[in-house]
Amino acid sequence: MRSAVVPPWFVVKSLFALLRGLDRLRNTLTPPPLRLMELVGGYGATQIVRSAAELGLADLLAAGPKTIAELAAGCGADEDALARLIRPLCSLGICRKSASRGAFALGPLGEYLRSDHPETFRATAIAAGREQYDGMAGLTASIRRGGATFPERQGSDFFSCLAQREESGRHFADSMAEISRACLPAVLAEYDFSTIRHLVDVAGGTGALLNGILARYPQMAGTLFEQPSIVARVESSPGQSARCRCVAGDMFDAVPAGGDAYLLQRVLHDWDDEGALRILANCRRVMPSNGRLLLLELGMGGDDEQFVRFHADLLMLSLFGGRERTDDEFRDLLDRAGFTLHCVIETRSPLRIYEAFPSRWGTE
Ligand SMILES: C[S@@+](CC[C@H](N)C(=O)[O-])C[C@H]1O[C@@H](n2cnc3c(N)ncnc32)[C@H](O)[C@@H]1O
Structure with missing residues (x-):
């Protein structure tokens, strides 16, 4: 089986330019009713x-x-x-x-649908067709309202729903791990984590990202912070590094202290600004003043008009009332939570890395 490698930047950029060109060509050459039939x-x-x-x-x-x-x-x-x-x-x-x-x-x-493939996407294929699929079916109402419609369609919010449905919860968590593993080499290729002593992954799912980073940096310790139902499942699983402790809790109440860096991957996009600010404020509260915040998000804007970002943005709207944010929106959000956005790093995956530091005037 093929092992994951990160192709050179010029290959990635040329490939995406070529695919965008081919898409435009297909839109031009296919009679509109046929193309619409394909799309719908x-x-x-x-x-x-x-x-x-x-x-x-x-x-x-x-x-x-x-x-x-x-x-x-x-x-x-x-x-x-x-x-x-x-x-x-x-x-x-x-x-x-x-x-x-x-x-x-x-x-x-x-x-890639084999469950034993190291880069399997089997759980993602299943999860996308279940609750997320139903969430997107409420899109028109979400656009009218400007907020989530999943809770009223399914009777509870997305994460409570997954906690109640064992199988769906497992597929979603495994799907997050599959996508994390797919993006991990691109994240490791762009970001130097070597000066971090203790990394706290807030809402880190089953720990695929954190364990991948710990495997690359043998001096680093980690804390995986998640909802109790996820922690109960992962804390004794063989994939967890001995340097990773698992802590259960609610990130809207508090996040664990002790890290010199706090990481949130695809977490803030689940929430509107009010929710995102509460999570960020809880990170800021326990972070040392020389600490570091890393957001790994799809983001929005820039030259890169990948459909995956637009799709994710609307999925977040329907499911949670969340959104994919532009660099300026992240800068503003971080500023309001007591952080300064230092840089935005593109990776050769759909994820961007937003590095921020506590502002000098932030809450200590
Ligand atoms: C979109 S997933 C991202 C998971 C992981 N960071 C990743 O990228 O693979 C969002 C995560 O937030 C977690 N979560 C939701 N509400 C939470 C809460 N109140 N406290 C802690 N974690 C929460 C979910 O269990 C889920 O794993």
Whole structure:
């Protein structure tokens, strides 16, 4: 299996320019009604890939090609219906027809739906098609209102909902870890964490990012701070570094003291300014005056018009009333919480790193 490498900047920039050009070309060449049909059918791809992941087709095909009958028996599916699912999976590159007659094999994308692949995206494929999918279905109402609609659609806020639904909660947490692992090499390539002695990862999920950083920096200690339901699951898991302690709590009440650096990855985008300010104020309260705050966020604005940012921004609106922020919005937010934004670092992933320090006039 391929190990994660960070391609040179010129390769990344050229590739994205080429893909943007190809997108424009496709929009120009495809008759508008056909292009619109492709776009509005996007939900189909989400659910088709989710089904493949939930049925565990990639795991069944990992050992080699199988017929529909063998696959249906392996995942407990109706043969005719499964044959109809395999067709679009072949056209999407998840599966492919095998050389042996009537059998199917894994396509290049399907490898990443194997649960044992080191860069698996299986949980992400499932999580995207569940609560997040329903959250996006409330988008029109969220645009009208300018706030979240998920709580009234599902009866509770997003994180309470995941805490009540064991399977969905696990898929979401695993999805966050998968995305963290995918972005980690790009983050490590751009940021020097070597002067940090104790890093506190606030709302750090299952600790994929923190453990990845600790593995690179053997002198560093870490604290993973999360909701009790997540901590209960991860604190005894084999993936946790011996240098990482897990602390359960509510970041709106307080965050653990003791760090010289505090990190929040994809946390502030879940919250409106009021929520984000409360979290930042709690970090500021326990940070030494020479401490450091690192925000890893998708961000918004700049030359980079990646659809992923616009999509995430609207997903955050529908689910939480949150938002992806521009550099100026981060600067303003940080300023109000007693921090000064020092720099914004692009990475060869969708994440940007916002480095900030306590302001001299901030609350001590
Ligand atoms: C979008 S996820 C990001 C997780 C992780 N930082 C990452 O990038 O993979 C947001 C995280 O916030 C955590 N969270 C939500 N509310 C929280 C609270 N009140 N206190 C602590 N953590 C919370 C969730 O459990 C979830 O893991």
